[in-house]
Amino acid sequence: xxxxxxxxxxxxxxxxxxxxxxxxxxxxxxxxxxxxxxxxxxxxxxxxxxxxxxxxxxxxxxxxxxxxxxxxxxxxxxxxxxxxxxxxxxxxxxxxxxxxxxxxxxxxxxxxxxxxxxxxxxxxxxxxxxxxxxxxxxxxxxxxxxxxxxxxxxxxxxxxxxxxxxxxxxxxxxxxxxxxxxxxxxxxxxxxxxxxxxxxxxxxxxxxxxxxxxxxxxxxxxxxxxxxxxxxxxxxxxxxxxxxxxxxxxxxxxxxxxxxxxxxxxxxxxxxxxxxxxxxxxxxxxxxxxxxxxxxxxxxxxxxxxxxxxxxxxxxxxxxxxxxxxxxxxxxxxxxxxxxxxxxxxxxxxxxxxxxxxxxxxxxxxxxxxxxxxxxxxxxxxxxxxxxxxxxxxxxxxxxxxxxxxxxxxxxxxxxxxxxxxxxxxxxxxxxxxxxxxxxxxxxxxxxxxxxxxxxxxxxxxxxxxxxxxxxxxxxxxxxxxxxxxxxxxxxxxxxxxxxxxxxxxxxxxxxxxxxxxxxxxxxxxxxxxxxxxxxxxxxxxxxxxxxxxxxxxxxxxxxxxxxxxxxxx
Amino acid sequence: xxxxxxxxxxxxxxxxxxxxxxxxxxxxxxxxxxxxxxxxxxxxxxxxxxxxxxxxxxxxxxxxxxxxxxxxxxxxxxxxxxxxxxxxxxxxxxxxxxxxxxxxxxxxxxxxxxxxxxxxxxxxxxxxxxxxxxxxxxxxxxxxxxxxxxxxxxxxxxxxxxxxxxxxxxxxxxxxxxxxxxxxxxxxxxxxxxxxxxxxxxxxxxxxxxxxxxxxxxxxxxxxxxxxxxxxxxxxxxxxxxxxxxxxxxxxxxxxxxxxxxxxxxxxxxxxxxxxxxxxxxxxxxxxxxxxxxxxxxxxxxxxxxxxxxxxxxxxxxxxxxxxxxxxxxxxxxxxxxxxxxxxxxxxxxxxxxxxxxxxxxxxxxxxxxxxxxxxxxxxxxxxxxxxxx
Numbered sequence: 001x002x003x004x005x006x007x008x009x010x011x012x013x014x015x016x017x018x019x020x021x022x023x024x025x026x027x028x029x030x031x032x033x034x035x036x037x038x039x040x041x042x043x044x045x046x047x048x049x050x051x052x053x054x055x056x057x058x059x060x061x062x063x064x065x066x067x068x069x070x071x072x073x074x075x076x077x078x079x080x081x082x083x084x085x086x087x088x089x090x091x092x093x094x095x096x097x098x099x100x101x102x103x104x105x106x107x108x109x110x111x112x113x114x115x116x117x118x119x120x121x122x123x124x125x126x127x128x129x130x131x132x133x134x135x136x137x138x139x140x141x142x143x144x145x146x147x148x149x150x151x152x153x154x155x156x157x158x159x160x161x162x163x164x165x166x167x168x169x170x171x172x173x174x175x176x177x178x179x180x181x182x183x184x185x186x187x188x189x190x191x192x193x194x195x196x197x198x199x200x201x202x203x204x205x206x207x208x209x210x211x212x213x214x215x216x217x218x219x220x221x222x223x224x225x226x227x228x229x230x231x232x233x234x235x236x237x238x239x240x241x242x243x244x245x246x247x248x249x250x251x252x253x254x255x256x257x258x259x260x261x262x263x264x265x266x267x268x269x270x271x272x273x274x275x276x277x278x279x280x281x282x283x284x285x286x287x288x289x290x291x292x293x294x295x296x297x298x299x300x301x302x303x304x305x306x307x308x309x310x311x312x313x314x315x316x317x318x319x320x321x322x323x324x325x326x327x328x329x330x331x332x333x334x335x336x337x338x339x340x341x342x343x344x345x346x347x348x349x350x351x352x353x354x355x356x357x358x359x360x361x362x363x364x365x366x367x368x369x370x371x372x373x374x375x376x377x378x379x380x381x382x383x384x385x386x387x388x389x390x391x392x393x394x395x396x397x398x399x400x401x402x403x404x405x406x407x408x409x410x411x412x413x414x415x416x417x418x419x420x421x422x423x424x425x426x427x428x429x430x431x432x433x434x435x436x437x438x439x440x441x442x443x444x445x446x447x448x449x450x451x452x453x454x455x456x457x458x459x460x461x462x463x464x465x466x467x468x469x470x471x472x473x474x475x476x477x478x479x480x481x482x483x484x485x486x487x488x489x490x491x492x493x494x495x496x497x498x499x500x501x502x503x504x505x506x507x508x509x510x511x512x513x514x515x516x517x518x519x520x521x522x523x524x525x526x527x528x529x530x531x532x533x534x535x536x537x538x539x540x541x542x543x544x545x546x547x548x549x550x551x552x553x554x555x556x557x558x559x560x561x562x563x564x565x566x567x568x569x570x
Numbered sequence: 571x572x573x574x575x576x577x578x579x580x581x582x583x584x585x586x587x588x589x590x591x592x593x594x595x596x597x598x599x600x601x602x603x604x605x606x607x608x609x610x611x612x613x614x615x616x617x618x619x620x621x622x623x624x625x626x627x628x629x630x631x632x633x634x635x636x637x638x639x640x641x642x643x644x645x646x647x648x649x650x651x652x653x654x655x656x657x658x659x660x661x662x663x664x665x666x667x668x669x670x671x672x673x674x675x676x677x678x679x680x681x682x683x684x685x686x687x688x689x690x691x692x693x694x695x696x697x698x699x700x701x702x703x704x705x706x707x708x709x710x711x712x713x714x715x716x717x718x719x720x721x722x723x724x725x726x727x728x729x730x731x732x733x734x735x736x737x738x739x740x741x742x743x744x745x746x747x748x749x750x751x752x753x754x755x756x757x758x759x760x761x762x763x764x765x766x767x768x769x770x771x772x773x774x775x776x777x778x779x780x781x782x783x784x785x786x787x788x789x790x791x792x793x794x795x796x797x798x799x800x801x802x803x804x805x806x807x808x809x810x811x812x813x814x815x816x817x818x819x820x821x822x823x824x825x826x827x828x829x830x831x832x833x834x835x836x837x838x839x840x841x842x843x844x845x846x847x848x849x850x851x852x853x854x855x856x857x858x859x860x861x862x863x864x865x866x867x868x869x870x871x872x873x874x875x876x877x878x879x880x881x882x883x884x885x886x887x888x889x890x891x892x893x894x895x896x897x898x899x900x901x902x903x904x905x906x907x908x909x910x911x912x913x914x915x916x917x918x919x920x921x922x923x924x925x926x927x928x929x930x931x932x933x934x935x936x937x938x939x940x941x942x943x944x945x946x947x948x949x950x951x952x953x954x955x956x957x958x959x960x
Contacts, residue, residue, distance in 0.1 A: 005655070008790065008836050012813065012828070021813075021828055028890055029830040032654045044894030049866035058894035065894055085608070098580050103596055103603040106584040114895065128608030156607065164583075164600045172583050179601075220606065228606045297922075304920040312645040363646040460926065464896030 001246035003143035005029055005202050010143040011080070017073035019082035019137050020053040023195075027055070030198045034311070040201065041194045043470070051121035056089075059190050063091035066191045067120050068135065069127065079252065081138040086152070087130045088187040089117045096187075101158060101180040102172075104129035132156075133188035135195070136242075138252070145246030147209075148199060150192040153217045153238045156182045159231060162224040179222075185239055196243050209244035211254050212261035282314065282365045284356075284385065284392035285469075288378045288419050289400030290409050294429030297461030298400055299371060305465050311366040314359040316352065352384065356391045368392055377415050378422040379567060382526055396472040399423035399453075403434045403442060420446055421500050421567060422526070423453045424472040431457040451502070451563055452528055481515055481549040505562040508532035514542070518549060521566045529564035530554060619873040625821025627719040627958035628843045628851050630883050634733055634742040634951050635916035636710040636942050637768035643705050647672060648833070658767050658833040659794050664696065665736065665771055667703030677794035681801055689777035689803040696736040709735035710942070711772045712916075714883075715748055715757075716853060718822055718843065719958075726819060727757045729783075730841065731855055733772035740775050742951065745941070752779035759784040761824065763855030764831060764838040765795045774802040782806040786818070788826050790837035811839055815871055821845070825867060827859040829890075840884070842868055843957070849911075850874040851957045854884030856918050862889050865908055879908045881957045883949065885918030902930045912957060914949035921945050 003010060007025045011018045027045060031037045043058040053070040067087035074081045090097040090108060097108050107113060107126050120127045133152025139145070163175035173179050200206055217238035218230035241261065244251040289295045299315070306313045352370065359365060372378060378397055385394050399419045402409070409416040420426060426446055431439055443455050454471060456463050503517070509531055518527065527544030533551065541554045542564065578586075584596070596603065638644050648654065651661050651673035659666055659677040666680025683702065684695040700706035711733020718726045729748065733739035743749045751757050760776055760783045763769055776783065781803050787795075789810035799808065813828045816839070826839040840854040850868055857864055865879055888904040898904050901923050914935050915924040924947040928934050935955045936946045943950025 006830065007828070008792070025828065025830050031891060032830075032832055044896075045891040046889070046893050046898070047863060047891070049863060049870060056894065101605070102580060102584055102601045105580055106596055106601075109581065109585055118895075124608070125603050128605035129603075131605065131608050160600060162600060166578060166583070167586070167599075172578065172580070222602055222606075224600050226602065300922050304922045307641060307645075307920070312642065312649060363642070364649045366649075460929065461922070462900060462926070464899060466892050466899065467896035 001143065001145055001203055001205065003139075003146070003203070005204075007143075011139060011141045014075065014080075017070070017075075017080075017082065019073055019080055019139065020070040020084075022139065023055075023068075023070075023084075023137070024053075026195075026198055026202060029202055033201075036201060038470075040197050041190075044467075046118065048119060048121065050119060054121045056117060056120065057191075059194055062088075062190060063094050064096070065089045065091075065114075065117050067117070067127070067130070068191065069121050071134075079138050079140045081136065084135045084137070085127070085131050086133045086135050086150070086188045086191050087120065087127060088132050088191075089113075089120070089126075089130050099180060099182050101129050101182075102164065104180075132182070132184040135188075135192055140246070140250070145244065145250045145252075146199065146203070147242055147244040147251055148192075148196055149240065149242040150188055151238070151240045152185045152188040153236065154183070154185045155236055156180070156184045157219040157233065157236060159219055159221040161221050192241070199243075199245060203245050205245060207243040207245055208248040209242070209251055210261040211242040211244075211258040213240040213255075213257040213259070214238070215240070215257070280364060281391060281393050282360065282368045283395035284368050284370060284388070285395040286370045286372065286378055286381055286397040287400070288372045288397065288422075289427075289429075290402055290405070290416060290419070292405075293400040293402035294427075294458065294461065295371060295400045298427060298429070298458060298463065299369065301461050301463075302369070302465050306367060312363060314363070314365040314368040315371060316355040316359070316368060317371045352381075353388055353391065356388060360391060367395070377418050379418050379526070382422055396424035396469065397422050398425045398427060398468075398472075400427045400429050400458075401442075401446065403428050403431045403439060403457075406442060417449060420449045420453075421565075423450055425468055426450065426453050426455045427463055428455060428457045429461075432459075449500075450565075451559060451561065452530060452565070479511075479551040481511070481518075481551070501566045503529075503564045503566070505531055505564065508534055510534045515549075517564065518544060521564075524566050526567040527564065529562075530559055531562050531564065617869065618871045620815055620823075620871055621873050622815075622817055622823040622842065622844055623820030624844045624846045624875065625718050625720050625819075626723070626846050627717075627956065628845060628853070629717040629954060629956040629958075630853055630914070630949075631715040631717075631746060631954045632914075632916065632937075632949050632951060633713040633715055633746050633748055634711050634739065634941075635714075635948065636944075636951060637712050637734065637917060638708045638710050639942065640705075640708050643708050647704055654832040656834065658765075658835065661767075662702075662704050663767065664699035664703035664706050664709060665774075667699045667706075669702035672704050677797065681798065685801050688801060689774035689781065692736040692740060692774055692778060695774070709738065709771075710768070711735055711739045711742075712769050712855060713739065713742070713748075713772070714853065715746060715751070716841070718819065720820060721846065727751060728818075728822075729757050729760045729776060730853065731763055731769040732760070732776045734768045736772060736775055739772040740778075742941070743775060743779070746952065749779050752776060752783065755780070757783065759786060759818070761785075761818075761839070761841070762787045763840065764788060764858070765791050765835045766831065766833065766856070769855050770795065770798075773798060773804075777802045777804055780806075785809065786811050786816070786824065786839070788837040788839050790826075790828065792834070792836075813837075823872070825871070827863070827867070829859045831858045840864060842872055842874075844872070844874045845880065845957055845959070847875055847959045848957060849876050849878030849880035851881045852879075852884070854882075857885035857887060858890065860887050860889035860891075861905065879910060881912035881914075881955075882910055883914035883955050884916065886913075886915060886923070887918065902926055902932070905932075912955070914953075914955040916948050916950070917944070919948070921947060924948060 006029050007022060041060040043060055045057040048054045055068045056065050058065055069085045071083045071085055092108050097105060116123050116126050133150055136149040138147045158179045160173045160179040163171050164173040166172050215238045217236045219233040219236060221231045222228050287295055287299060303313055446455055529542040530539050531542055533540045539554045539558050541552045543550045647661060660673055660675050662672055662675035666675055666677055668675055668679040668683060683698055687695040712731050713733045714730045716728040716730055782805050784807045786809045789812050811826045813826045815823055815825050817823045821844050823842050824839040826837060828837055830836050838858050840857060843851040845851050888901055893899050912933050935949060937948050937950035937953035939946045939950050941951035949955055
């Protein structure tokens with residue numbers, strides 16, 4: 001087993017706890033490979049050192065925040081063993097919050113909840129009420145083996161012997177009833193799995209041993225005087241899972257009662273999502289918006305953010321110098337190409353291809369930003385992007401809207417409206433120059449034009465690029481419908497404008513019905529929508545381009561309505 | 571889940587009961603606020619409050635902060651060589667170049683080309699390495715001269731890092747008079763923050779002037795790193811700094827953070843100064859561990875005047891990780907809680923971020939943008955920052 005990518009030279013000398021430091025090294029090393037990091041499921045991590053060694057993090061698939069807190073390390077044996085408590089802090093909006101003990105729910109509902117979470121080790125009440133289990137870690141000092149485990153009750157069930165009375169009479173919880181019934185194991189496992197997958201990734205091997213032990217577990221009961229007792233409950237159990245890395249023969253003998261864990265999906269560790277682009281093509285992000293809208297500042301901020309993440313960015317501009325990046329400032333920060341002048345609409349793909357080739361031929365950028373000025377209609381660009389699929393993966397369209405001047409621009413030019421319609425995300429720039437009431441009106445107009453794109457206000461050119469891009473990146477589709485070329489009957493080029501039709505949906509659809517609606521819509525350059533589909537757990541993101549309709553779980557916040565938006569010529 | 575036969579939800583109950591009165595009321599209503607299954611005590615975090623002494627004044631002269639000149643070239647090379655996890659000694663960048671191309675080099679083959687010229691014939695060595703290496707005009711380097719005045723008024727000088735390009739660093743040393751300071755023995759010690767190419771590979775330039783100087787290096791340098799110290803002609807005392815706090819002089823200490831860094835480097839030490847009546851001042855190379863960890867560690871480990879984190883010069887990354895609440899990735903918000911009183915930025919901070927600091931009213935000491943430093947918002951090459959009680 002090779003620990004060197006995490007911590008060269010084994011655990012290092014004592015004294016003092018060494019395993020929390022090893023976890024820190026694991027996390028730091030894992031995030032160097034951004035694709036793998038996100039593929040494992042990490043969605044933001046904050047180490048906390050003030051009150052003990054702790055981490056709060058978000059994981060894909062759960063809206064709340066997970067917590068991990070180092071408790072103690074036992075160095076008495078040949079290999080140090082550490083335990084960490086695991087926690088889940090639900091998002092106030094999620095139904096699961098109600099499964100918490102009442103005092104926990106009260107904290108969730110308090111206005112400074114997230115600040116409390118951020119420093120949860122300083123709040124024993126919050127930490128305890130949201131505790132889900134114990135994560136264990138043991139490692140041989142020379143790094144020849146490592147074992148990590150999870151101990152947690154399947155459910156943490158609490159009975160109120162004397163009940164919880166309602167102020168006006170009656171009971172919220174009748175005497176002897178369940179005050180709370182938290183599915184602790186289910187909430188601890190995602191954190192354990194992601195960390196175990198990180199071990200597997202960095203150690204470059206799968207676990208060599210998987211053990212499970214199941215014990216009966218009691219419920220808890222308390223009375224009005226605050227006395228606690230365990231209450232036998234045959235329906236409850238406590239699980240102990242152990243994953244070992246390194247030669248199985250060298251792993252320490254497990255305690256009594258452990259048996260090989262049943263194989264299968266429950267212990268399946270997430271794999272980093274490398275298959276996303278085996279060809280190594282960069283993502284192509286389109287940044288559009290009227291002249292002077294504030295694109296340049298935003299772009300420079302994106303460049304810095306990407307540079308700080310050690311990502312190489314290429315920028316293609318048309319009309320360099322018009323709104324251009326300040327060459328002196330960004331020289332060397334990114335790779336800058338200018339597209340040939342000429343009619344933007346005609347053979348755009350051809351000129352874009354030339355610019356892309358110039359960049360990708362000598363370097364391998366992670367991201368290419370195409371900055372189009374106010375005169376170019378991004379819908380033209382979007383139509384052409386599939387032609388460039390061999391060079392770049394389609395990325396999001398981000399439109400910068402000048403809060404102070406949009407209304408005037410939109411009145412004069414269709415392009416301004418199309419820029420909003422085509423967007424996957426809208427950034428409202430110069431919001432500080434506009435009165436709040438006007439801003440709200442503008443935002444609502446933007447939502448009418450584009451119901452799906454999140455609208456963010458930029459502060460001095462700053463928006464949370466990382467979080468925004470996560471939200472709007474086309475996710476890997478779970479299903480793909482092939483419906484033939486959606487653009488059939490395509491009109492010839494010219495100055496035809498684009499039409500947009502929004503179809504609102506009142507009821508869930510079956511896949512067949514969705515397909516029928518799309519076919520009936522006629523030639524479509526782009527299709528996007530949020531629908532409720534039979535057989536899916538949650539709202540479905542529908543995206544159609546050319547000849548594929550992709551269905552995926554919806555990333556980001558859920559809009560109130562369900563709709564399909566068709567964009568096509570004529 | 572809980573059936574109560576009424577229409578009041580758990581949320582409503584909790585909101586109604588806690589209307590401004592919090593958990594006290596809930597407890598009176600039979601709701602428990604602590605959990606018996608959690609261990610009794612959360613880890614008691616005592617502040618170690620190690621006494622590192624106190625000094626009167628710290629002045630930093632930026633010898634060079636331009637680590638390299640073309641970021642796109644640098645990143646392109648790193649990616650071309652295989653990415654952030656690849657050993658930096660394999661890039662075939664000078665000084666470790668053997669002509670076999672990007673990503674195919676090694677320390678041994680690279681140093682073999684120039685070893686016989688180190689450390690006194692640096693121009694020739696760099697010529698050879700440049701002729702065989704990738705993008706030979708890109709290297710610059712990071713190094714800073716630190717002057718610390720002790721409570722008796724005596725000034726002690728230290729060198730932090732030695733940059734990268736032999737050519738660039740030798741010119742910078744001469745420009746700032748550091749060559750003479752080294753040769754005369756006035757610089758008491760040479761501290762290497764971490765093994766990265768832009769902080770460490772220029773080592774022979776320091777060795778040329780002061781081969782007997784006392785060196786402090788993280789004990790987590792790779793074997794190639796330790797070998798380079800020998801091959802560069804170091805003859806003085808070598809202190810291998812272990813993780814944690816390491817006192818250097820009254821009022822001055824380094825802290826070695828065990829953290830994996832890109833390009834297969836591990837461990838970084840950063841400097842803490844306790845300035846009389848002012849507070850904590852820190853000087854870092856890059857601060858790869860992130861400012862949060864850095865500041866929290868200082869709070870936990872060291873005693874410093876007025877418990878105040880006064881000033882900072884160096885890299886300003888909040889954290890290697892993206893926060894789960896994106897607003898905290900904004901450096902301006904993230905740093906607010908420490909109320910820094912004096913800050914010097916360099917290329918690690920980023921121009922747009924540094925300008926935001928200035929706009930947000932942070933006390934950023936600006937520079938003069940000379941000698942190829944990019945912008946006045948940086949404390950650039952040749953610029954100085956001083957921390958002392960007025």
